Amino acid sequence: MYPMTEDKGWSPYLAGALSGLVTIFSVWISGYFLGASTTFVRVAGMIEEIVDPEKIKGMDYFIKFVPHIDWQVMLLIGIFIGSLIAATTSKTFRLKGVPDMWERRFGKSPIKRGLVAFTGGIIAMFGARLADG
């Protein structure tokens, strides 16, 4: 278990354990457990609300998960900021539209990658919500 991996990242054991402490403090101080997929439901509802405010009113799922900015939406915004800080301060920020492993197998096209990522996103979120997060 080396503290540093070859690309100057932290050991996943160390980073994972520290993130476990983040969960403990979150549960202690604010009472919230980490989660992510509910946010996609709430934000989707907020977008639908802009297009057609009447539509979502009668929908049970949006009554259960009211479209608004809550703790978890802020958590995801925070993850974006935290990752941005870590990436820029360690000079590991890279603008890439096609991951290396993908490129080796499926080629350089960002459109092909984008289409599969988009489709995968639809399927992944449907499954995640069916399994209740």
Added chain:
Amino acid sequence: MTVLMYGLITGILFGFLLQKGRVIRYDKQLGALRLMDMTIVKFMLSHILVAMVGVYLLKDLGLAKLAIKSTLIGGVTIGGIIFGIGWGLLGYCPGTSVGALAEGRWDALWGILGMLLGGAIYAEVFPFMRETVLTWGDYGKITIPQLLGVNHWFIIPIFIIGGLALFRWFERKGL
């Protein structure tokens, strides 16, 4: 407002550690799914082992409540399989996708848009799911200690030993 600030701060810390642990990248996520690189499993399981001890301590001290989700065999197995297919195609998790975007991996943006659409589609079919899949094998809010009728401090060390044994095996195999 305070609650929202706590969410933001928790997210910043978590996002920082996700990036430092190099677990948000497509190559790492697919590496785990292809059983070639267990980096994300090491991160997740380390998180769970630490948080498990801390959260149960808080519970025993009366400082926190557990947030147990219902064990829905139908929803979890079918939803899990569907999620796995989508995850394999996308290569980012819902939570890590925003972190990947922040690292400059902008293909995650397509995934985020897809996930928003997926959430909207699920909201449409939820009434159907509630009547069918979500009624299959609903065991309610159960935990392993409760199911076995023992104190949770008997179960927690077993999970820790199991986790450490798995880590040892990963390192031996160079995964």
